[in-house]
Amino acid sequence: MTQSFNLLESPWIPCTLYNGTSVELGLRDALVRAHELRELHGESPLVTASLHRLLLAVVHRAFDGPEDCEAWEALWDLGRWEEGQLNGYLDGWHHRFDLLDDDHPFYQAADERVEEPGSVNRLIHEMAHGNMATLFDHHLEGEEPALTPAEAARALLAIQGFGLGGFGMGRLSHTDAPCTGGVVFLVQGETLFETLALNLLRYPDEKLPGRADAADRPVWEMDDSFIPDRSVPLGYLDYLTWQNRRILFFPETVNGVVVVRRMTEAPGLRLKKDVLDPMQHYADKGRGTLRPLSFREGRGLWRDSAALFQLRARGFRPPRQFDWLANLVYEDCLASHETRRYLAIGMSKSRAKVNFYRSERMPLPLAYLQDEHLVARLKESLEMAEGVARQLWGAARTLATLILSPEADREEGRKPAREDLDQLTSQWAVERRYWVHLEIPFLVTMEALPDAPDAALEGWQETLRRAAWQAFDRVTNQVSHAPQKLKAVVRSRGQLAAGIAKALPS
Numbered sequence: 001m002t003q004s005f006n007l008l009e010s011p012w013i014p015c016t017l018y019n020g021t022s023v024e025l026g027l028r029d030a031l032v033r034a035h036e037l038r039e040l041h042g043e044s045p046l047v048t049a050s051l052h053r054l055l056l057a058v059v060h061r062a063f064d065g066p067e068d069c070e071a072w073e074a075l076w077d078l079g080r081w082e083e084g085q086l087n088g089y090l091d092g093w094h095h096r097f098d099l100l101d102d103d104h105p106f107y108q109a110a111d112e113r114v115e116e117p118g119s120v121n122r123l124i125h126e127m128a129h130g131n132m133a134t135l136f137d138h139h140l141e142g143e144e145p146a147l148t149p150a151e152a153a154r155a156l157l158a159i160q161g162f163g164l165g166g167f168g169m170g171r172l173s174h175t176d177a178p179c180t181g182g183v184v185f186l187v188q189g190e191t192l193f194e195t196l197a198l199n200l201l202r203y204p205d206e207k208l209p210g211r212a213d214a215a216d217r218p219v220w221e222m223d224d225s226f227i228p229d230r231s232v233p234l235g236y237l238d239y240l241t242w243q244n245r246r247i248l249f250f251p252e253t254v255n256g257v258v259v260v261r262r263m264t265e266a267p268g269l270r271l272k273k274d275v276l277d278p279m280q281h282y283a284d285k286g287r288g289t290l291r292p293l294s295f296r297e298g299r300g301l302w303r304d305s306a307a308l309f310q311l312r313a314r315g316f317r318p319p320r321q322f323d324w325l326a327n328l329v330y331e332d333c334l335a336s337h338e339t340r341r342y343l344a345i346g347m348s349k350s351r352a353k354v355n356f357y358r359s360e361r362m363p364l365p366l367a368y369l370q371d372e373h374l375v376a377r378l379k380e381s382l383e384m385a386e387g388v389a390r391q392l393w394g395a396a397r398t399l400a401t402l403i404l405s406p407e408a409d410r411e412e413g414r415k416p417a418r419e420d421l422d423q424l425t426s427q428w429a430v431e432r433r434y435w436v437h438l439e440i441p442f443l444v445t446m447e448a449l450p451d452a453p454d455a456a457l458e459g460w461q462e463t464l465r466r467a468a469w470q471a472f473d474r475v476t477n478q479v480s481h482a483p484q485k486l487k488a489v490v491r492s493r494g495q496l497a498a499g500i501a502k503a504l505p506s
Contacts, residue, residue: 125347189340
């Protein structure tokens with residue numbers, strides 16, 4: 001029996017309707033009905049980001065641009081993707097979207113260096129394999145999961161975008177996929193159509209990855225996507241559909257149902273390290289080397305949010321969508337008083353191991369893309385929060401010092417051991433108690449700053465004072481009020497009061 005799963009018609013893209021109902025659609029319907037859909041979402045944040053990148057590549061190609069703000073505005077004003085032009089393009093490449101095609105399976109390629117197929121558990125980070133512990137799945141390495149074609153297609157996209165470097169099948173060495181190192185940013189609209197349109201950059205553009213020449217095309221338009229062998233993309237469409245791995249599925253039919261349990265995997269195209277992802281934020285970490293912003297355990301992304309809007313500042317290269325939106329606002333294609341949202345997606349890794357995935361939603365007042373002084377006020381508010389955190393840490397350190405060694409404030413007094421101080425302050429977790437209460441107030445402040453900057457900053461300062469004292473009081477309330485410890489409490493509270501006054505000037 002001939003096996004087929006064409007991604008244009010077969011349901012595989014998880015979408016949410018405006019009434020909250022979840023539905024899986026084929027690629028064609030997801031685009032034709034994009035104005036009716038609230039959003040798309042995968043089983044992991046990595047799948048969600050990868051699906052958006054695929055659909056963006058299709059839209060860029062189907063509508064041949066947009067080449068400037070005027071062309072973008074024409075697409076935006078229509079309020080939906082023009083069905084005739086979209087279908088005309090998809091029909092022309094229909095045969096290249098079959099995941100299980102014998103001759104040209106979508107996004108796949110054989111590799112003679114891998115003689116025997118292995119389990120598809122290597123395809124999904126959350127499944128155990130090799131030295132990778134299970135993140136969210138309960139499969140063990142010895143088990144062999146069976147993926148539906150829809151699941152296999154989504155996993156295939158995610159691994160091509162977020163695959164980890166290291167040794168794979170046949171001890172062949174992989175490099176990190178394009179999105180692995182940092183946070184991917186996606187501007188969000190009220191519908192999937194708006195989301196895709198807001199992330200639809202000017203194309204072609206010399207600011208985008210690759211050579212941007214006539215040879216640029218997505219992977220499904222290539223007879224052999226690995227020829228020519230290259231480390232610099234042909235252009236943005238080549239980059240969005242970059243094949244970091246040569247993967248080939250071996251589908252089988254079990255009880256009349258097609259599943260994918262086996263595959264081969266080998267290294268694909270090796271991307272040059274200085275090719276920057278347009279959807280990520282980069283900062284100069286010294287010596288002119290740009291590094292992507294990444295998620296860190298215990299640190300919310302909002303604490304780095306001001307840098308995203310520093311579109312012209314040296315040492316930063318914010319997401320290209322933000323720069324493009326600034327142009328659209330300048331050209332009156334979008335209103336500066338509007339507030340959109342952005343979705344930040346990524347993972348934390350150490351070497352060839354995934355620590356966690358994360359997805360965060362943040363407001364995006366478009367005024368920040370036009371007003372450098374407003375961005376400076378936002379940066380100031382974050383610096384205030386960091387300053388109070390440093391004072392809070394210092395007061396906690398003094399408290400711990402005088403509890404462990406009540407005479408430590410005297411010149412001849414015994415000083416506590418560093419490891420004892422670290423252990424006690426770690427148990428208190430005073431900084432974590434402080435930061436956990438600030439994210440929502442900061443987002444409120446961020447949205448209020450454009451209209452009432454002085455009032456917003458005054459309210460933010462009061463929030464910081466309250467959060468610092470609440471965190472410190474939780475600690476001091478745990479401390480016995482024996483005379484020798486009362487001294488530590490009084491001294492450290494006085495230090496905190498003076499420190500907050502210094503960090504939050506009138």
